[in-house]
Amino acid sequence: MAIQFIFGRSGTGKTHRCMEALVSALKADETGSLIFLVPEQATYQAERAVLAQAGVEGYNRLSILSFDRLNFQLIGRNTARARLSALGRQMVLHRLLHEVADQLTVYQASSSHTGFVGQALHLLDQLHGAATGPEDLARCIDQLESQGHESLCAAKFRDIQILLTAYARFVEGRFVDPDQQFQAARQAAKTHELLKGATLWVDGFAGFTQAELLMLGTLMQTVSHTSIALCLDPETLGRFDGEPGLPGPMDPMDLFAPTLTTYQQLVTLMDELKLTPEAPVILSQAHRFATASVLAHVEKSLFNADMTPVSVEGQVRCVSAADMRSEVQFVARSIQRLTRDQGLRYRDIAVVASDLSGYEHLVHAYFTDHNLPFFMDKQQPLTHHPGATLVGSALRLALGPFEPSEVMAYVRSNLLGVDRQDLDALENYCLALGVSSKDWHSTEPWALDDPAEPRFDQCEVNRTRNLITSPLWALRDVLTSETVTGEAFVKALQAFLEHLKVAKTLEALIQRADQAGDPGMADRHRQFWDWLTGVLDECSLVLGEYQAPAAFFAKVLTSAFSQMTLALIPPTLDQVLVGAIERSRHPDIKVVFLVGTTQKQFPCALPSDSMLSDADRDMAKLAGLDLPGGLAESLSQR
Structure with a gap:
């Protein structure tokens, strides 16, 4: 149950030290498990970093886990819930x-x-x-x-x-809730084979929730050795005479206040568990800034009121742009110059914003114009996917009047399994002759065109109309009941999608995107369908026997659509990383562009919490x- 802290400011090699230790243990002829506990968003980069180490071609003793994944390893495999x-x-x-x-x-x-x-x-x-x-x-x-x-x-x-x-x-007794499984995981951790004689490294955390702290306490009691890396200034701590000392009075606005608070919580937890840490490892040399002394000075002095001015020596450059468009143009041209004239790779460069939403469309436009490969590290909403449009408009039409604008949104989803030319002819007919909601509800064939000078093939128009509305009428018959069960609602929607052969249409779109060399679009269609079927299954599971008006279930599904995002994986390694400062975790990079670094934009406005x-x-x-x-x-x- 040995425990050791690793302290150091940014760039002093805390992660590198953890990586060296676990790779060395990986190569040793031992049997104990090795666990690298990192935040969820850092697991992919940690896996890549381990495999990039010399002599590591693969591993089976090492587990790179987040808290959520650790819980699954401990209890997720052994529950039928x-x-x-x-x-x-x-x-x-x-x-x-x-x-x-x-x-x-x-x-x-x-x-x-x-x-x-x-x-x-x-x-x-x-x-x-x-x-x-x-x-x-x-x-x-x-x-x-x-x-x-x-x-x-x-x-x-x-x-x-x-x-x-x-x-x-x-x-x-019915479900496994990720937010409530920590207690069960802590119980399982005490006897789990994964943790017996294991070595644990904890890195990348600025703080822990109370549930995570309790889990960490159980881990420290169970494994043979724990190393915890914290990003803080060792000078802010007290003594180092064999055990880490608690910092003195702390300024809540101190640069390292979050991690100092975390350290205090960990020391208090160890005292309660009667665990004594070893002498900490103190890292003071900023290896990350070995070739950029000015950046090392900025990192150490940025929030120091009596900082000493130094010459930037070309390592830091401040640029004033007229607007955001000019700013992104400058960044794109600079990246082009750096890769062309100075031999940098795209993966050596990152663009960081406080709020990426205002820059996203500009980066897409100008980076594409300059042929710059880039990865936008942002959750992409799927709310504008044609499938979301189809389901949303279908539910509104089934529960309300056939408003012409809503019908057109339904038609333009291009997922109705009807030839595009026939749909265009139907849309032109509706626009030219002013088809109303009453006309859509009529059971009689349309005969609105002038028989003396016909402009449309009304037989074809009526055939197309029947093809696209018959699934809606079937859906409407179920949903217009006074109340329905969640299971009946889901089955009606699944029957609607099956009638239109939406899965087959999406499969064709995926194949077309793959053939066109657009894996991103193919993945977008694939993830939407997986997400939709998963949500409908979960809706049936959670609300299956619940009885309510169909509008309630439609509201639940619409709310789910608003949370729908695309999980992105970088398609290639050599590309510029574009992300928000609070989300992205940047690997070793040589050049970074901070965009929107003004007093009102950096940092961005604080979110409000209206409940409390x-x-x-x-x-x-x-x-x-x-x-x-x-x-x-x-x-x-x-």
Whole structure:
């Protein structure tokens, strides 16, 4: 149960030291498991980094895991219960809010608003991460009321307690909830073969949730050796006389405040578990900036009020652009020059923004114009996929009037299994002759064209009309019942998709994209279909026996569509990485362009949390409930 900390500022070689140690252990003739615990978004790069080491052609003793994947390794293989995804948890909340809305006070009116379920799920995630249950909330409410705090704050937490209690009852014994599986995983970790005699490295974390801390404590008690790397300035710590010392009074706005807080939490946890760490490893030399002394000075002095000016020596350049378009143009031309004249590879360059949304379309346009291969490290929404348009418009048409604009959106999805020319002829007929909602509802063949001077083949138009509306009428027959079950809703939608042969059409589009050398588009179609079938299966699982108006299930599915994103994998290795500073993890790069680095844009504006204000969180903390999140935590991360 040996434990050792690795301390150092950015670029001092913490990850490199972990990598060297685990590769050395990998090559040794030993039998114990090796575990490299990193954040979810860092697992791919860590796997690549290990395989890039000399003499490593593969491995079977090493597991590169995130906390979520570790939980699956410990308990996921041994349970027959279904696992709830984030969208599945949203479906559960939709159902529970529909059931308990009349019990709520503060959130009763807003519970039906768009976006409320997402905020509620985020809060539940925070509660689960803080290992907070309904009983903890009940004690907090009692404290708030006994201390005479505002009744509104207590009422908010009472609503949250109602929702959390209902959620816990719903998933208990039925589903594996990723947010509630830590306790079971901790129990399994004590005797699991993976951890017996294992060596553990923990790297890349600035902080841990309470549930993750408890899991880490169990791991430290179980494995033979633990190394924990933390990015902080060793000078801010106390003594190093055989055991790490706690820092003195800490400024919450200090550059390393988050990791200092994490270190304090880990030391407190080890004291509770009666674990004594070894002397820490102190890394002070910034190897990352060995060829860029100015950057080393900036890293060390940027937030120091009495910094010493130095000459930039061409290593740092500040550029003022007239607008964002000019800024991206400059970046594209600079990258072109660096790769052409200075021998840099595209993979040596990164573009980083505080908020990528404003730059995304400009990067696509100008990097394509300059023939620059790039990877946009951003979750791409699939809400504009033609399949999402098809399902959304079909549900609106089945539950409401046949509005001409909605029908045209349905037609333009190009997934109806009807020849494009026939659909164009139908659309032209509708536009030229002003086909109305009443006409679409009519059971009689259309005869709106002038028989004396016909402009359209009305027989073909009516044939196409019947082809595209017959699946809608079948769907409408099921959904217009006063109430339906979730299973009936899903089956009706699946029958609608099967009638239109949507799967076959998407398969043809995938083959066409592959043949055209566009793997991104092929993957987009493939992921959409996998996502849609998965969501419908989960909807049937979570809401199968639940009975409600069809509009409720349509709202749940529409909400799921808004969360639909494309999981991207870099198609090649040699390309420019473009990402947001809070999301992307950059490998070893030689040139970085920080775009939008102005006072109002860098860092970006803080997100708001409308369910609990900072005052609510402060009062809860006084009542013994310390919740993560809030303005103070967001500020410390910036």
